Amino acid sequence: MNIGDAAQLSGLPAKTIRYYEDIGLIEPLRSANGYRSFRESDLHKLTFLGRARSLGFTIDDCRTLLTLYRDRSRASADVKHVAQDHLACIDRKIVELTEMRRTLSHLVEACAGDDRPDCPILADLAAVAPGQSCVRQSN
Amino acid sequence: MNIGDAAQLSGLPAKTIRYYEDIGLIEPLRSANGYRSFRESDLHKLTFLGRARSLGFTIDDCRTLLTLYRDRSRASADVKHVAQDHLACIDRKIVELTEMRRTLSHLVEACAGDDRPDCPILADLAAVAPGQSCVRQSN
DNA sequence: ACTTGACCTTCCTATGACTGGAAGCATAAG
DNA sequence: CTTATGCTTCCAGTCATAGGAAGGTCAAGT
Numbered sequence: 001m002n003i004g005d006a007a008q009l010s011g012l013p014a015k016t017i018r019y020y021e022d023i024g025l026i027e028p029l030r031s032a033n034g035y036r037s038f039r040e041s042d043l044h045k046l047t048f049l050g051r052a053r054s055l056g057f058t059i060d061d062c063r064t065l066l067t068l069y070r071d072r073s074r075a076s077a078d079v080k081h082v083a084q085d086h087l088a089c090i091d092r093k094i095v096e097l098t099e100m101r102r103t104l105s106h107l108v109e110a111c112a113g114d115d116r117p118d119c120p121i122l123a124d125l126a127a128v129a130p131g132q133s134c135v136r137q138s139n
Numbered sequence: 140m141n142i143g144d145a146a147q148l149s150g151l152p153a154k155t156i157r158y159y160e161d162i163g164l165i166e167p168l169r170s171a172n173g174y175r176s177f178r179e180s181d182l183h184k185l186t187f188l189g190r191a192r193s194l195g196f197t198i199d200d201c202r203t204l205l206t207l208y209r210d211r212s213r214a215s216a217d218v219k220h221v222a223q224d225h226l227a228c229i230d231r232k233i234v235e236l237t238e239m240r241r242t243l244s245h246l247v248e249a250c251a252g253d254d255r256p257d258c259p260i261l262a263d264l265a266a267v268a269p270g271q272s273c274v275r276q277s278n
Numbered sequence: 279a280c281t282t283g284a285c286c287t288t289c290c291t292a293t294g295a296c297t298g299g300a301a302g303c304a305t306a307a308g
Numbered sequence: 309c310t311t312a313t314g315c316t317t318c319c320a321g322t323c324a325t326a327g328g329a330a331g332g333t334c335a336a337g338t
Binding site: 047069073121 | 191220226240246251252257263264265
């Protein structure tokens, strides 16, 4: 199976598949003409990687997860640990984004959005002491 | 005022301030010895940038916002538009992360996390058809 | 005058996870 | 024989910095 088919079936761009080979995540064989030749096991790994990446795991996490996947004597605790760390990371990002969202939506609501120059958004950006918000809300 | 003081007062690393000059966000003067010399207006811009960045605006957004800030004849609608676009971007990210979080937390909960190799997390990563989740939940 | 240490300068490299594109070989169809 | 598609490698770019090397400047202390 050539890279085009592997891309089609795994849902990953060919570029990405080559990159994954570059960094040692997969090791497809080579045909006589130099083309990469993907086995079922390679395809399997690629879909595994695609799924893991879509859940936000880093490439490094993926490497670990692939290794655990191949290791029949793994402890599920090791897998769980990786997933829990990632989950905590996601939670931190959500908190950060939610905080941004809260502040920004207040500012957007307060802005008239007309032809006049007065703008509470710019006022906030400009007037704030480092690290301090001047947006005062009743809640 | 040298870059160290500007960094202290703006809360930005000196490295970042030099970078901002590189990409044309600020234009501090130079002293006879070649050191950057920051005016009040430069410092003002730096805190503006720090605040905008902390709200997640891209550097490109910051450039636009700085221009609008300087422009006394701006329309607040233009500022609001930039902020609303960014808000929509944040919302998309939150949705994406929340979806990841949901799936991942189900998997983590389902994993025993003990010495045995059986692991629903790996099972999900391995068994899924591209783009499809096999985690079935009652909700 | 000399040294130490803190501060400043520029320049180059690295990050993460790709993406785009150029130059060139392989293969299949018409 | 040409054309078109697919494959190869290699190099550069993305975003917003961070790290570090090599060297100039300045104020204080001996």
